Amino acid sequence: DTAVSQTPKYLVTQMGNDKSIKCEQNLGHDTMYWYKQDSKKFLKIMFSYNNKELIINETVPNRFSPKSPDKAHLNLHINSLELGDSAVYFCASSQEPGDYGYTFGSGTRLTVV
Amino acid sequence: GESVGLHLPTLSVQEGDNSIINCAYSNSASDYFIWYKQESGKGPQFIIDIRSNMDKRQGQRVTVLLNKTVKHLSLQIAATQPGDSAVYFCAENIGGGSYIPTFGRGTSLIVHP
Numbered sequence: 001d002t003a004v005s006q007t008p009k010y011l012v013t014q015m016g017n018d019k020s021i022k023c024e025q026n027l028g029h030d031t032m033y034w035y036k037q038d039s040k041k042f043l044k045i046m047f048s049y050n051n052k053e054l055i056i057n058e059t060v061p062n063r064f065s066p067k068s069p070d071k072a073h074l075n076l077h078i079n080s081l082e083l084g085d086s087a088v089y090f091c092a093s094s095q096e097p098g099d100y101g102y103t104f105g106s107g108t109r110l111t112v113v
Numbered sequence: 114g115e116s117v118g119l120h121l122p123t124l125s126v127q128e129g130d131n132s133i134i135n136c137a138y139s140n141s142a143s144d145y146f147i148w149y150k151q152e153s154g155k156g157p158q159f160i161i162d163i164r165s166n167m168d169k170r171q172g173q174r175v176t177v178l179l180n181k182t183v184k185h186l187s188l189q190i191a192a193t194q195p196g197d198s199a200v201y202f203c204a205e206n207i208g209g210g211s212y213i214p215t216f217g218r219g220t221s222l223i224v225h226p
Contacts, residue, residue: 004156033213040218041151041200041202041218041219042216042218042219043157043202043216044216045213048213056213090156090157092156097212098212100145100147100159100162100204100206100212100214101147101159101162102149102157102159103159104155104156104157104158105156106154106155106156107154107155107156
């Protein structure tokens with residue numbers, strides 16, 4: 001009955017590889033987000049989707065490509081992984097844009113070696 | 114750059130004491146503030162929010178105070194418990210069509226039994 005679930009929880013991969021992180025929410029929310037948390041715990045928005053449409057795309061390398069097949073899913077694909085991509089990636093959802101009571105997933109710890 | 118920051122990166126308290134976590138913000142246009150709690154290995158969890166037209170808001174064992182004059186926000190936790198140990202983030206939203214809050218750096222609260 002997890003509200004926002006991400007897979008995998010841990011991901012270790014070599015530089016140059018391509019990987020995906022999946023996210024699903026069962027809350028019926030319209031809006032989903034991807035955040036990156038660095039080693040100093042700083043949380044930075046990457047993308048936001050509302051009803052499968054991209055509405056926020058912060059300054060993120062185009063190696064990162066989000067995909068939302070339906071409003072309950074927001075996946076993140078990363079091409080040509082770099083050492084600096086190592087971080088914890090959080091998916092979140094909210095009822096609608098402007099609703100700040102986000103529900104976050106438990107995160108995916110990505111380590112690029 | 115970031116407009117939200119924290120005075121103390123780490124706060125240690127004894128169980129049963131009251132805790133005060135402080136947050137400074139620099140954007141006077143911010144009209145909405147949120148506190149999140151992030152336990153180890155988990156995603157941030159919404160605690161409480163406050164709009165700029167309020168000075169104080171209370172929840173269960175938590176109180177948020179907003180001082181717009183000095184652009185200062187605080188989270189007070191009454192009768193702190195070991196389960197309150199976590200990293201606490203304040204976040205602000207600038208408004209004016211922006212609905213992605215900016216997160217501060219976080220304060221680590223350590224509660225000693």
